[in-house]
Amino acid sequence: xxxxxxxxxxxxxxxxxxxxxxxxxxxxxxxxxxxxxxxxxxxxxxxxxxxxxxxxxxxxxxxxxxxxxxxxxxxxxxxxxxxxxxxxxxxxxxxxxxxxxxxxxxxxxxxxxxxxxxxxxxxxxxxxxxxxxxxxxxxxxxxxxxxxxxxxxxxxxxxxxxxxxxxxxxxxxxxxxxxxxxxxxxxxxxxxxxxxxxxxxxxxxxxxxxxxxxxxxxxxxxxxxxxxxxxxxxxxxxxxx
Amino acid sequence: xxxxxxxxxxxxxxxxxxxxxxxxxxxxxxxxxxxxxxxxxxxxxxxxxxxxxxxxxxxxxxxxxxxxxxxxxxxxxxxxxxxxxxxxxxxxxxxxxxxxxxxxxxxxxxxxxxxxxxxxxxxxxxxxxxxxxxxxxxxxxxxxxxxxxxxxxxxxxxxxxxxxxxxxxxxxxxxxxxxxxxxxxxxxxxxxxxxxxxxxxxxxxxxxxxxxxxxxxxxxxxxxxxxxxxxxxxxxxxxxx
Numbered sequence: 001x002x003x004x005x006x007x008x009x010x011x012x013x014x015x016x017x018x019x020x021x022x023x024x025x026x027x028x029x030x031x032x033x034x035x036x037x038x039x040x041x042x043x044x045x046x047x048x049x050x051x052x053x054x055x056x057x058x059x060x061x062x063x064x065x066x067x068x069x070x071x072x073x074x075x076x077x078x079x080x081x082x083x084x085x086x087x088x089x090x091x092x093x094x095x096x097x098x099x100x101x102x103x104x105x106x107x108x109x110x111x112x113x114x115x116x117x118x119x120x121x122x123x124x125x126x127x128x129x130x131x132x133x134x135x136x137x138x139x140x141x142x143x144x145x146x147x148x149x150x151x152x153x154x155x156x157x158x159x160x161x162x163x164x165x166x167x168x169x170x171x172x173x174x175x176x177x178x179x180x181x182x183x184x185x186x187x188x189x190x191x192x193x194x195x196x197x198x199x200x201x202x203x204x205x206x207x208x209x210x211x212x213x214x215x216x217x218x219x220x221x222x223x224x225x226x227x228x229x230x231x232x233x234x235x236x237x238x239x240x241x
Numbered sequence: 242x243x244x245x246x247x248x249x250x251x252x253x254x255x256x257x258x259x260x261x262x263x264x265x266x267x268x269x270x271x272x273x274x275x276x277x278x279x280x281x282x283x284x285x286x287x288x289x290x291x292x293x294x295x296x297x298x299x300x301x302x303x304x305x306x307x308x309x310x311x312x313x314x315x316x317x318x319x320x321x322x323x324x325x326x327x328x329x330x331x332x333x334x335x336x337x338x339x340x341x342x343x344x345x346x347x348x349x350x351x352x353x354x355x356x357x358x359x360x361x362x363x364x365x366x367x368x369x370x371x372x373x374x375x376x377x378x379x380x381x382x383x384x385x386x387x388x389x390x391x392x393x394x395x396x397x398x399x400x401x402x403x404x405x406x407x408x409x410x411x412x413x414x415x416x417x418x419x420x421x422x423x424x425x426x427x428x429x430x431x432x433x434x435x436x437x438x439x440x441x442x443x444x445x446x447x448x449x450x451x452x453x454x455x456x457x458x459x460x461x462x463x464x465x466x467x468x469x470x471x472x473x474x475x476x477x478x479x480x481x482x
Contacts, residue, residue, distance in 0.1 A: 006354075008257070012258060013257065013258050013259040013262075014257050014258075014259060014348060015257060015258060016249065016254065016255050016256060016257055016350060017253060017254050017255075017256060017258070017261075018254040018255060020258075021254075056480065057480055057482060080350075080354050080357075081358075082354065082357045082358055082362050082363075082364055082365060083354070083357075083364055083365070083368075084365065084366075084478065085365075087358070087361070087362040087365065088362040088365035088475055088476060088477055088478050089478065089480055089482065091361050091362050091470075091473060091475050092475060092477060092480070092482050093482055095470040095471075095473065095475065096482060105357075105358040105359075105361070105362065106358065107255060107350045107354045107355050107357070107358040108350065108354075109257060109321075109348045109349065109350060110354065113247075113321050113323065113324070113348045113349075113351065114348050116321075116323045116324075116346075116348070117322075117323055117328070117346040117347065117348040118346075120328070120332050120346070121323050121328040121329035121332050121346065122323075123323055123324055124323060124324070124325065124326070124328065124329035125325075125372075125378070126369065126370055126371045126372060126378075126386055127324075127369065127370055128367065128368065128369035128370070128390070128395060129367055129368055129369070130367045131366075131367060135479075136478055136479030136480065137366070137367075137479055141394070144393060145367055145393045145394070145395065148389040148390070148392055148393035149369070149389070149390075149393060149395075151389055152385060152386045152389035152390060153382070153386075154369060154386065154390075229332075229336040230336075232332060232336065234329055234332050234333060234336065235329060236329055236333060237325065237329050237330065237377055238376075238377030238378055239297065239298055239330055239333070239377065241298060241330065241333045241334055241337060
């Protein structure tokens with residue numbers, strides 16, 4: 001049995017009851033070491049399999065092998081396991097090899113939702129998620145999505161917005177979106193949602209400071225109706241108030 | 242104090258600890274009556290303000306008035322309060338009138354995430370949410386978003402896909418997306434996510450049965466890589482497995 005568990009952005013408060021129960025029920029916890037550090041209270045007396053970035057395939061293969069021995073395994077992802085998390089990889093592995101391993105995906109609060117709650121209500125209307133990481137997606141596909149999403153006036157949430165190896169992606173993304181997003185469009189930035197060092201900034205498209213952003217940051221770009229009030233970012237649903 | 246609480250799709254299991262604590266801490270619970278029925282265990286000995294569909298503004302104004310008297314109010318939304326929920330309206334009201342009422346938005350698992358976990362892993366890559374309700378959004382805007390989102394090869398999650406008064410919207414949406422989404426594109430349908438009558442169907446764009454869909458249904462349309470395996474719908478992240 002494999003539970004693929006979304007643990008939410010970081011704090012226990014943002015975990016679902018089901019996620020907590022799955023981790024308590026598991027014999028083995030498998031995860032990226034940074035995320036294991038967020039759930040230390042759930043790993044007492046359990047076997048833990050952890051490794052580093054870009055070792056997702058190894059990690060998931062190990063989880064499947066352990067589950068085949070009859071143990072209950074919880075594979076953890078931050079946020080929701082089904083959004084840029086481990087649910088896909090686990091299911092790709094088990095379906096490809098016709099493995100007789102039960103898989104249960106346990107949903108969690110993804111980082112855009114956690115960030116939105118801190119910013120106010122920026123994703124109240126139609127929105128999209130775009131990851132700026134081109135490790136697994138051709139950059140042309142990402143550029144096309146940025147352009148069409150901006151043209152469609154979606155609120156846009158950027159995952160993996162900026163790493164040391166890809167420090168220019170975010171500026172390029174803003175350049176592309178700038179064809180349709182006005183300079184006054186509100187932009188919300190939340191670092192380390194639900195974790196100790198959580199920080200929040202609200203600015204506009206024109207005053208965006210790319211240096212504030214790293215890989216643990218969520219960037220939310222408003223639509224044509226989004227407004228800023230004090231430090232809140234609000235996208236109206238369309239009610240006349 | 243107003244807590245704007247996302248209670249998740251329906252079951253207690255999918256609530257976050259923070260959502261549960263907020264409801265327990267509140268003196269008054271405010272919500273749409275259908276959602277109040279999902280949280281009966283939390284309303285014992287509490288004042289409850291509930292009303293019907295399309296009375297969102299009244300409901301939120303009442304919540305603000307009650308909070309001004311010093312009571313702690315929990316305004317509940319199904320899913321996440323910040324996604325087509327009550328967070329925006331509450332903040333629009335309190336910021337517009339410069340009300341001295343504290344507001345805390347408490348994130349929840351939105352229905353697309355709950356539905357995705359049941360379907361397998363359909364939203365593993367870039368995706369968007371589009372509501373097909375034109376009560377608060379001009380239909381032309383919705384059509385434009387559908388077209389551009391399909392062209393961008395987003396996985397597309399449709400909220401409010403079909404009501405009695407708008408039974409043709411969904412078919413029209415498929416017609417628009419059909420310019421870019423091939424006939425074999427997987428489509429996942431989940432009714433009443435996390436509730437008693439939960440039902441799941443997986444089909445393709447060409448074999449879509451619109452009659453299965455009502456207002457409590459989530460419709461997820463895959464991207465060019467999404468595949469079906471048995472009754473699972475999986476969108477690869479891009480790993481070579």
